[in-house]
Amino acid sequence: MSLNSLKDVYVDQLQDLHSACRQSHAVMDSLKEAAKNEELRSALGAGKDGIADGLTHLEALIKSHGADPKGEHCKGMEGLVAEAKAHGLNQDFGNDDARDAMIITQYQRMAHYAIAGYGCCAAFANRLGLTEDAATLGEMLDASWSGDRHFSGIAQGQVNKAAAE
Template sequence: MANTRKNNQDMPNAHLHELFVDELRDVLSAEKLLLKGLKKMAGKANRDTLRSAFEEHYTQTEQHIERLKNVFSAIGLSPRAKKCKAMESLLAEAEEIMENFEEAEVLDAALIAAAQKAEHYEIASYGCLVTYANLMEHREAADLLSQTLEEEKDTDTKLTEIAMEEANVAH
């Protein structure tokens, strides 16, 4: 991979820089793909609370994309995504779920499971990015990425609450 930052050998743990940039590009793609998936999942959700959670995360995801653009800027690069095969696969699985489970009670539970798989991928990605940014002393990038990581964890918690209080239990 070509050098993505001039004098990147001057930073601590410079050996992580190329990996950091590659992961940033991957998660930028993942967030953009997730926007489309969230719109579809919100349209299929039966419960208002779940639909609202998907819509709220859609708005957050737009903010995550803007925040990632700021991270790229903070490290002196222009934002560029690379195809995120993992998110593509997770969203393909979500599409399959939406086609196979049409019964309202089961569909919402299945949508939550699909959404949480995507959330867990994002949590893992952002967790690694925060670690790399801290190790390379990219303070601004670490702060921005930490904000997104916390929001992803909050979304995961909210989805679990909806599942346990409404979607996964018989009423």
């Protein structure tokens, strides 16, 4: 498909973000199961729920523009999910706290991809005068930032200290 306008770019990026969220959502249970810190396990569960909410909103936005939510495959998130599996799940760890630190690292890399996507799409929606889309995307961006800060707090308050000992 040829992208000929900002609207085309916007819909394409919504589809890419939908694909990214589907892929990250699929690995969340495995990350949660591998984590040992209870607060981290809880945060991963909440993160999965947040991703599911984002998928619902993205699907509605994409369909409202007459496009297929599954019209794109996000290679960027494919790589980040592969990294999460390789480094957070399949890597040998002699220390559960070190694994938890790695799980946080991999989760935040995936979250930062989503944050960039939500921010760009919200900016596009604003420029296109799609105020309801922009508001929805802004809420999803805020939720993603909030989750990211929560994971940073878990890392800085508990996990990194325990992994360093």
